Amino acid sequence: MVKRKKRYIIVEAPSELSLEVFKKLIEKSYLELFGEFGLIEANLRVIKKIDNKFIIECSHNSVYKVILSLSSIRRLDGEPVHLKIIKVAGTIKKVKEVIAEE
Amino acid sequence: MVARKFIDFWIHLTGEEDLSEILLEVKKLGFKSVVASSTSDSIYEEFKKLGETYEVIIYRKLVLEPEDRMSLLKNLRKFRGGYEVISVICNNLEVALTAARDSRVDSLILPPGKMFRIDKGVASLISNSIELPFKWFIDEAARRDFIRVANEVINYLSSKTSIIVSSYASKPYELCSPHELASILQVLGIERKTALDSVSTIPWSIIERNKLKLSPNYIAKGVLKIG
Numbered sequence: 001m002v003k004r005k006k007r008y009i010i011v012e013a014p015s016e017l018s019l020e021v022f023k024k025l026i027e028k029s030y031l032e033l034f035g036e037f038g039l040i041e042a043n044l045r046v047i048k049k050i051d052n053k054f055i056i057e058c059s060h061n062s063v064y065k066v067i068l069s070l071s072s073i074r075r076l077d078g079e080p081v082h083l084k085i086i087k088v089a090g091t092i093k094k095v096k097e098v099i100a101e102e
Numbered sequence: 103m104v105a106r107k108f109i110d111f112w113i114h115l116t117g118e119e120d121l122s123e124i125l126l127e128v129k130k131l132g133f134k135s136v137v138a139s140s141t142s143d144s145i146y147e148e149f150k151k152l153g154e155t156y157e158v159i160i161y162r163k164l165v166l167e168p169e170d171r172m173s174l175l176k177n178l179r180k181f182r183g184g185y186e187v188i189s190v191i192c193n194n195l196e197v198a199l200t201a202a203r204d205s206r207v208d209s210l211i212l213p214p215g216k217m218f219r220i221d222k223g224v225a226s227l228i229s230n231s232i233e234l235p236f237k238w239f240i241d242e243a244a245r246r247d248f249i250r251v252a253n254e255v256i257n258y259l260s261s262k263t264s265i266i267v268s269s270y271a272s273k274p275y276e277l278c279s280p281h282e283l284a285s286i287l288q289v290l291g292i293e294r295k296t297a298l299d300s301v302s303t304i305p306w307s308i309i310e311r312n313k314l315k316l317s318p319n320y321i322a323k324g325v326l327k328i329g
Contacts, residue, residue, distance in 0.1 A: 064288040071282040074240050074275065082275045
């Protein structure tokens with residue numbers, strides 16, 4: 001079986017946002033734009049929250065779709081919110097390095 | 103490999119927001135330069151002065167929204183010498199056809215609610231870039247129409263002309279990183295390199311060309327006064 005390539009996206013968000021809420025937010029946005037098939041194809045997972053940073057895992061050929069979904073999220077409960085993409089990395093090791101540097 | 107110099111081709115200054123906050127966000131997002139339109143001259147002057155502090159180069163843009171061909175031509179004659187960039191919002195086919203072939207226009211903006219189709223006529227005449235303001239994607243009410251227009255542009259015009267993606271932000275939270283702006287083109291089928299060119303090399307080449315035209319040494323296309 002061919003191993004699927006993954007990418008990790010580090011996203012900075014307001015610190016009061018919980019992992020569950022963030023997960024729902026990104027899934028809803030992705031679903032609206034690319035549908036059920038797109039969501040399954042993307043293998044989207046929110047792995048971890050470190051301080052105000054979230055780590056998203058997705059398939060490597062869906063990265064730009066995830067970026068677009070993230071940029072379409074501009075409001076949360078009526079308040080303006082900006083999810084800032086810090087880095088797209090290919091390995092968890094690199095993700096840890098980037099977070100340690102920040 | 104030389105790093106890309108990213109440029110946000112349209113920020114709209116209304117005077118309601120803190121200008122230093124906008125510039126700080128622009129800098130954080132990785133832009134070297136922005137093209138700003140403003141509701142008044144004083145706001146633009148203040149923004150340009152602040153830009154020097156934040157090491158962001160500011161250029162001035164005029165956005166025209168004419169009703170017909172004659173008013174477009176009149177405004178182009180009047181304002182071309184005073185702005186680095188002139189964009190035209192095309193609300194009807196007559197304006198789109200005129201703006202598409204006029205060399206004084208730098209970019210054409212097709213609004214989400216446009217009432218005409220991009221047909222063979224527009225495609226065969228077009229010599230200017232098409233600009234897609236990302237704010238209309240963020241706006242949920244305009245999103246579907248914006249994607250439809252962007253899709254039309256890519257299908258019918260991407261082989262004929264270049265495409266630019268700008269933020270059209272007027273508030274700090276409306277600003278987007280260059281990769282966010284480029285992602286809309288990638289989703290619609292443009293390859294990554296060309297998508298990133300739409301927020302870097304393509305707008306830069308327009309700015310460079312216009313800076314040369316506005317310099318006192320410029321005489322005609324290909325002719326410069328030396329010394």
